[in-house]
Amino acid sequence: xxxxxxxxxxxxxxxxxxxxxxxxxxxxxxxxxxxxxxxxxxxxxxxxxxxxxxxxxxxxxxxxxxxxxxxxxxxxxxxxxxxxxxxxxxxxxxxxxxxxxxxxxxxxxxxxxxxxxxxxxxxxxxxxxxxxxxxxxxxxxxxxxxxxxxxxxxxxxxxxxxxxxxxxxxxxxxxxxxxxxxxxxxxxxxxxxxxxxxxxxxxxxxxxxxxxxxxxxxxxxxxxxxxxxxxxxxxxxxxxxxxxxxxxxxxxxxxxxxxxxxxxxxxxxxxxxxxxxxxxxxxxxxxxxxxxxxxxxxxxxxxxxxxxxxxxxxxxxxxxxxxxxxxxxxxxxxxxxxxxxxxxxxxxxxxxxxxxxxxxxxxxxxxxxxxxxxxxxxxxxxxxxxxxxxxxxxxxxxxxxxxxxxxxxxxxxxxxxxxxxxxxxxxxxxxxxxxxxxxxxxxxxxxxxxxxxxxxxxxxxxxxxxxxxxxxxxxxxxxxxxxxxxxxxxxxxxxxxxxxxxxxxxxxxxxxxxxxxxxxxxxxxxxxxxxxxxxxxxxxxxxxxxxxxxxxxxxxxxxxxxxxxxxxxxxxxxxxxxxxxxxxxxxxxxxxxxxxxxxxxxxxxxxxxxxxxxxxxxxxxxxxxxxxxxxxxxxxxxxxxxxxxxxxxxxxxxxxxxxxxxxxxxxxxxxxxxxxxxxxxxxxxxxxxxxxxxxxxxxxxxxxxxxxxxxxxxxxxxxxxxxxxxxxxxxxxxxxxxxxxxxxxxxxxxxxxxxxxxxxxxxxxxx
DNA sequence: TCATAGCTACTTTTT
DNA sequence: GTAGCTATGA
Numbered sequence: 001x002x003x004x005x006x007x008x009x010x011x012x013x014x015x016x017x018x019x020x021x022x023x024x025x026x027x028x029x030x031x032x033x034x035x036x037x038x039x040x041x042x043x044x045x046x047x048x049x050x051x052x053x054x055x056x057x058x059x060x061x062x063x064x065x066x067x068x069x070x071x072x073x074x075x076x077x078x079x080x081x082x083x084x085x086x087x088x089x090x091x092x093x094x095x096x097x098x099x100x101x102x103x104x105x106x107x108x109x110x111x112x113x114x115x116x117x118x119x120x121x122x123x124x125x126x127x128x129x130x131x132x133x134x135x136x137x138x139x140x141x142x143x144x145x146x147x148x149x150x151x152x153x154x155x156x157x158x159x160x161x162x163x164x165x166x167x168x169x170x171x172x173x174x175x176x177x178x179x180x181x182x183x184x185x186x187x188x189x190x191x192x193x194x195x196x197x198x199x200x201x202x203x204x205x206x207x208x209x210x211x212x213x214x215x216x217x218x219x220x221x222x223x224x225x226x227x228x229x230x231x232x233x234x235x236x237x238x239x240x241x242x243x244x245x246x247x248x249x250x251x252x253x254x255x256x257x258x259x260x261x262x263x264x265x266x267x268x269x270x271x272x273x274x275x276x277x278x279x280x281x282x283x284x285x286x287x288x289x290x291x292x293x294x295x296x297x298x299x300x301x302x303x304x305x306x307x308x309x310x311x312x313x314x315x316x317x318x319x320x321x322x323x324x325x326x327x328x329x330x331x332x333x334x335x336x337x338x339x340x341x342x343x344x345x346x347x348x349x350x351x352x353x354x355x356x357x358x359x360x361x362x363x364x365x366x367x368x369x370x371x372x373x374x375x376x377x378x379x380x381x382x383x384x385x386x387x388x389x390x391x392x393x394x395x396x397x398x399x400x401x402x403x404x405x406x407x408x409x410x411x412x413x414x415x416x417x418x419x420x421x422x423x424x425x426x427x428x429x430x431x432x433x434x435x436x437x438x439x440x441x442x443x444x445x446x447x448x449x450x451x452x453x454x455x456x457x458x459x460x461x462x463x464x465x466x467x468x469x470x471x472x473x474x475x476x477x478x479x480x481x482x483x484x485x486x487x488x489x490x491x492x493x494x495x496x497x498x499x500x501x502x503x504x505x506x507x508x509x510x511x512x513x514x515x516x517x518x519x520x521x522x523x524x525x526x527x528x529x530x531x532x533x534x535x536x537x538x539x540x541x542x543x544x545x546x547x548x549x550x551x552x553x554x555x556x557x558x559x560x561x562x563x564x565x566x567x568x569x570x571x572x573x574x575x576x577x578x579x580x581x582x583x584x585x586x587x588x589x590x591x592x593x594x595x596x597x598x599x600x601x602x603x604x605x606x607x608x609x610x611x612x613x614x615x616x617x618x619x620x621x622x623x624x625x626x627x628x629x630x631x632x633x634x635x636x637x638x639x640x641x642x643x644x645x646x647x648x649x650x651x652x653x654x655x656x657x658x659x660x661x662x663x664x665x666x667x668x669x670x671x672x673x674x675x676x677x678x679x680x681x682x683x684x685x686x687x688x689x690x691x692x693x694x695x696x697x698x699x700x701x702x703x704x705x706x707x708x709x710x711x712x713x714x715x716x717x718x719x720x721x722x723x724x725x726x727x728x729x730x731x732x733x734x735x736x737x738x739x740x741x742x743x744x745x746x747x748x749x750x751x752x753x754x755x756x757x758x759x760x761x762x763x764x765x766x767x
Numbered sequence: 768t769c770a771t772a773g774c775t776a777c778t779t780t781t782t
Numbered sequence: 783g784t785a786g787c788t789a790t791g792a
Contacts, residue, residue, distance in 0.1 A: 061781045090782040115780080137776090195782045230781080263780060363778055368783080385780085426768050551782060571779050593778055609779080632777065633783050 004042050004075050008035075015283040016040045018250075019048060022243075022277040024228075024270070025252040028314045029299070029615035030290030030577065033252055034064070037224055038071040040250065041084070044222055045076060052083035054221040056242070059088055060230055062552060064575065068226075085220070089235055090195060091551045093202040097193070098547070100205055100212055109543050111192040111403055111410045112550035116391060118142055118187075118194040120412055125182045128438060131175055140173070145180050149196035150232040150264035152203055155181040189443065191409045199234040206241045217245040228253035228273070232264035240276065247277060255310050256303050259571060259609050261601075271310065288314050288615075290577050292321020295617050298651050303611045305646055306604045324614075324647060325622040328640075328657040332585075332629040336369030339582050339624060340377045343565060346580065346620075354380050357565045358578035360613050362591040365631075366584055367567050374565060384568035390549065394500060394511040395518050399546070401490050402483075405474045406543045408445040415444075421499040424463050429456070470494070483545040484526040487519065521549075570613045581617035586625040587638035610643045720766040721745065728765070 008016060012032055015025045016039045027033035041057065044050040059065045065087045073081040085092055094112065101108040113121065119138045126133050126141070148158050158164055159177040168176045187194060193201060206213045223243050225231070228251035231239070243249040251273055258267040274280040288296050296316045303309070327342075329335045343357050359370050367383050374381045389395060400416035408414070419425040436454045437444040447454055451464045470493065477486055491497040500512040525548065526540045566578070585591055591610070596602035614621060625640050644652075719731045729745040 059781085064781085088782065094782095112782090114782085139777095198782080227781085259779080260781075262778080263782090365777085365783080422769085424768080428768090569779065571781080574781080590778095595778060605779095630783070 002043075002046065004039055004046070008032075008039065009285075009287055011283050011285050011287070012036050012039075015285070016043050018281050018283070019044075020246075020248055021279055021281060022247055022273075023250045023281040023283065024273045025250065025283045025285060026270075026310055026312060027252050027254050027285040028288060028312060029254065029257065029612070030288040031285035031314075032287075032289060033226075033254075033285065034067060034071070036285065037226060037250075037252055038068050038075075040224065041068075041072050042075050045080065050222060052080060053085075054219065055084050055224070056092070056220040056222070057084065057086040057224040057226070058092060058239075059086070059226040061575075062088055062091070064088075064226055065091075088551065090198045093198045093238075094193075094547070094551060096216070097198065097201055097205065100209075103209055103212065104201055104205060105188070106193070106201075107191045107407070109191075109407055109547075111190065111407050111413070111546075112198070113187065113192045113194040113412065114391070114550070115142070115195070116396070117192070117412045118183075120415075121186055121190075122179070122183055124411075124415075124434075125179055125186055128434075129175070129179065129182065131179070136173060136175065136179065141176060141179055144168075144173075144176050145183060146196050147264055148180060149200045150234050152200060152234050152237060154200075155184045186411075189409065190411050191407050192412070196234070199232070199238065203234055203238050203241070206238065213241060216242055221246050222248045223250065225249070225251045226253075229255050229258035229267055229270045230260045230265040231269050232266060233269075234264075236266075236269050249277070255308075256306075256312075256608055257574065257612050259574065259605060259612060261605055267308065271308070284312050286312055286314055288316040289318070290618055291316060291615060292318050292619060294321040294323060294651055295614060295621055298324055298621075298647050299611055299614045301648055301651075302607065302614065302643065302646050306607055307600070308604060321619060323651055323653040325620075325653050326644065326657040327622060327624045329624065329626045330628065332366070332369045332626045333372070335584055335624050335626045336371075336373035339370060339584065339622075340373035340379060342582075342622065343374075343379060343580075344377055352580060354563045354565045355561070356579040357582070358573065358576070358580070358616065359565065359567045359582045359584065360570050360573050360616065361567075361584045362570060362593060362609070363585075364569060366590075370567055370584070379565055380563065381565040381567055382562070384566060385572045389514070389517070390552065392511075392514055394515050398487075398491065398496060398515055398518055399549075401494060401496065402487060402542055402546060404471060405478065405486075405490065406546055408471065408475070409443045411444050414448075417494075418448075418467065421495045423467065423495075425460070425467065429460050429464070432456075478542060482526045482540040483542045484519070484523045486542050487522050491515070491519065570609050573616050574612055577616055577618055579618045580620040580622075581613070582622045582624060583613045584624045585629070586623050586641040586644055587629065588641055589636075589638065590629070590631075591641055592643070607643065607646075716767065718767075719764050721764055 005013065005016065009032075012035070015023065015036050025033070025036060027036070037057070041055060044055060045052060057065075057068060059068065069081065069084065069086045072084065072086075087095070097104075097106075098108050098110070101110055119142050122138045122141050122145075123133065126136055126138070148154075148164075153161065153164070155177070158180050165174075165177065168174055187197070206216065220242055223239065225239060230253070239249065251270070253270045255267055255270050258265060258270070261267065274282060291299075293316055296314050296318075300314055327335075327338055329338055339359060343354075346352055346357075347354070361367065361370075364385060371381065371383065390399070397416055397420055400413040403410050403413040404417060415430065418430060433444055433447045433454075436442075436447045440447075448464055448468050451461055451468070456464060474486060474490055477489070481489070497512075497515060500508065500515055503509070503511065522545060525545050570583075589597070592603055592606035596606045623644065625638070625644070627638065629636050629638055717731050717734050720728065721731060722728050728748050732746050
């Protein structure tokens with residue numbers, strides 16, 4: 001048997017070996033899904049001699065795509081793997097659309113608008129249409145348009161659809177169809193596509209241009225789709241079109257983990273896959289390699305409450321594990337504190353590293369209390385999600401300059417930078433320019449270029465001319481300068497970098513650093529040897545750079561190995577795993593969220609979200625909820641989440657939650673809060689997070705009476721020490737960075753352990 | 768034209 | 783609680 005097939009279980013093996021025809025792989029949480037996908041690609045290439053050019057693999061995140069690519073390269077080598085089309089739906093489609101843009105009337109250097117850009121265009125459109133943005137909230141309008149595009153409904157179809165018309169009329173927003181039309185025109189005029197356009201236009205390309213359809217159908221003989229449960233109708237139709245010729249479509253997903261319906265994903269795609277094609281091979285991966293038996297049992301129980309699902313039973317051969325812990329606190333701040341305390345305690349007791357912990361929550365706003373508590377305890381953490389690097393104002397401003405140089409029709413970019421840094425082009429002038437542009441059906445840029453003709457007066461005219469001149473100068477440099485050199489000049493000459501540099505507040509400093517960081521990333525881009533991705537367009541220029549980054553969102557993700565506690569929403573945690581997981585805010589109206597408790601579908605999605613959270617944990621899972629919580633600046637009383645009661649009592653340790661946690665919180669319990677108890681006796685053995693069933697048990701050690709932790713700066717190899725938990729031992733090795741030293745200690749009773757001196761409390765007995 | 772004080776509005780968000 | 787926008791005064 002081939003080396004790469006070794007270690008697959010029977011179902012995994014079947015999924016990998018299936019060659020032609022449609023196949024659906026239902027992959028439970030932690031069942032080795034990525035391994036199956038990558039091994040399948042390797043097998044197709046190595047065994048069936050399928051050319052890399054003929055394989056298309058689509059994922060939802062850059063990270064998933066990168067991981068897949070890396071694994072394939074690892075086995076087959078870079079030269080073989082580099083020609084694979086592995087990427088996110090958006091990046092692969094964007095790449096194809098660049099090549100075919102002219103068919104659709106777009107320039108091939110079209111700009112990609114992110115959500116903020118799109119909303120800003122909507123705002124501008126609303127203003128021009130004299131519509132009130134209280135009734136037509138840009139957010140709502142954007143979502144409505146997004147939904148339409150994800151369902152392949154264009155502006156014309158939208159206007160003609162009586163159902164949609166009725167819905168909009170009922171919600172008192174009859175003008176959505178008009179706004180949609182104006183928005184689409186504006187984007188087109190700006191030479192820009194939003195995220196949804198990348199899918200929608202891809203569909204239109206295949207639908208309306210038979211030769212394009214045929215080209216890509218021939219090219220992609222084998223198609224693999226990851227996270228199929230999260231696909232929306234647009235993605236579904238594109239896959240259907242692309243796969244129609246060979247029908248070698250392999251979809252992988254887990255209906256139980258479908259949590260993106262609010263972004264247009266429809267679980268029906270996976271539930272009905274076997275009706276879309278004849279003779280669908282169905283493989284279920286039900287063995288979990290991630291979690292303890294306890295966690296898997298609870299996950300199964302919870303998800304079984306959902307009606308709509310593909311029947312399956314997850315099982316594991318891992319250890320039994322311990323019960324799931326439930327902690328109740330009085331306030332959200334206590335919740336943060338108790339989690340931070342527990343992390344600290346567990347690090348000491350069980351030798352976990354910061355990176356072994358994840359704190360998950362339903363909404364981003366919940367991160368604050370954890371943050372404060374962790375900071376106070378000096379535990380390193382990182383919040384994932386929230387504002388990504390590329391969404392920060394200063395970064396967007398700088399990028400807007402670069403965008404404008406590449407595509408002067410990009411009105412969003414123009415508006416961002418026309419008076420930033422301040423150069424005396426005020427609101428009045430800008431409004432005037434926009435007005436002229438609309439009246440004369442030209443771009444705003446055009447108005448500026450021909451400012452004199454449009455009758456701007458001398459003072460304004462001068463500043464406008466100077467601005468136009470500077471941008472034109474940058475444009476003329478484009479063919480001869482690489483992205484970094486040009487960006488450097490732009491940053492310097494525009495005064496933008498200086499402006500940030502002069503702001504000496506701490507926020508200003510952070511902003512300056514962010515722009516420097518951006519410059520670094522541009523430099524890195526110019527210095528990295530060209531790979532096949534960029535072979536298409538002018539290599540190291542500004543245009544190529546912008547294309548590359550417009551679909552990147554999370555630079556933060558790159559450092560997954562740093563030793564920090566990770567904080568993120570459950571959504572962001574999908575696909576990840578952690579030894580210890582804390583799940584916070586298990587309260588009615590928060591989780592399940594108030595907006596999702598009115599329909600069965602929504603509630604089931606919340607439950608799937610709960611399922612996703614549970615199945616992130618490898619060894620320990622701790623649920624917390626708080627009696628009161630500040631939300632929107634107001635103190636709220638909360639009932640415990642209904643999901644808590646869906647966990648079988650046999651698998652839930654409620655001893656931290658008070659006796660009546662099943663009922664509504666009573667008035668008189670506060671004196672004996674779990675929090676208080678936890679602090680009075682932090683190390684009662686039965687109350688501790690023991691990992692006995694997962695790792696070999698440590699022999700209990702009772703610290704000597706005069707135990708006082710020594711200064712760890714004094715610790716050297718050869719010292720004899722006492723550890724609170726592990727007893728006596730000898731230091732055999734010192735390593736790690738100066739700020740994070742690690743000692744290897746041979747304990748008399750408990751063997752060799754690595755101890756992080758920043759956290760451990762050790763007493764030096766003999767030096 | 769710019770700086771600042773108040774008012775408002777908020778789920779999740781791979782791209 | 784806080785970001786982000788609007789109205790106001792300088």
